[in-house]
Amino acid sequence: MGIVLAAVPLLIMPYLSYVQRRAGRELGSASAVADFKQTLLYSCLSGMLLSGSNSTHSSADPGATRSSRRRSLLNTTGATGRTAVMEIELLIVPDCPNEAPAARLLRQALDDVGLRTMRFTTVVVTSPEDAEKQQFTGSPTIRVDGTDPFAEPGQPPGMACRIYHTAMGPAGVPDLATLRQALKQAADH
Incomplete structure (x- = not known):
């Protein structure tokens, strides 16, 4: 059964990566074009698994999958050696x-x-109603298991750029x- 599970992506993923790249180019979406590399890498990893190779491969792609509705729930083994089941999202406008x-x-x-194999999903928030539904307080927002580790009480949902308070002062991304601390804490639970 495991061989079948490894063989199916090997057969399907090259075609899907081609379709992703073509659609990304037609839509002018750099994220979709970049995502095709990750899909193709997944196909290569399936081939390595089938061939019994112990090689590792890394990609310059940041590991994001772009979707407006899709969620990513993955198992991965962290530095502690325990398997972590986490949902990681990057919400943006x-x-x-x-x-x-x-x-x-x-x-x-x-x-x-130590969560090198963990992927995350990029979720595009496209309307004020979606921002309200998602409790989205600004772009970018990182959620770990549905929780915003940088949430500020009383901050209303909205379609805006988010300012993070960091040790270096206000910034467009968190510290x-x-x-790291929020991810490690989530992985350990």
Whole structure:
């Protein structure tokens, strides 16, 4: 059964990555074009699994999957050796100038706490109603298991850029050390 589960992505993923890349180019979406690399990498990893290779491969892609509704719930083994089940989301407004820095920061924090295989989902908040429903207080917002570790009480939902209070002063992304701590705490529970 495990061989079948590894073989199916090997057969399907190259086609899906081609479709993602083509659609991303047609839509002018850099994130969708970048996501095709991750899909193709997944196909390669399936091939490595089938061949019995113990090689590792890393990608410059920050590991984000862009979706307006989809959630990512993954199992991964952290630095503690325990399996963590976590849902990681990066919520943004369209054309957020801090999307790429936030995605890089989140990828670095995940790597730093030993969650190198953990992926996250980028969720695009497109309307004030969606912001209200998501309790979205600004772009970018990082959620760990549905919780915003940087939430400020009384902050109303809205379609705006978010300002984080960091040790270096106001910033468009959270502090790396605080993000690492939030991820490690979630992984340990």
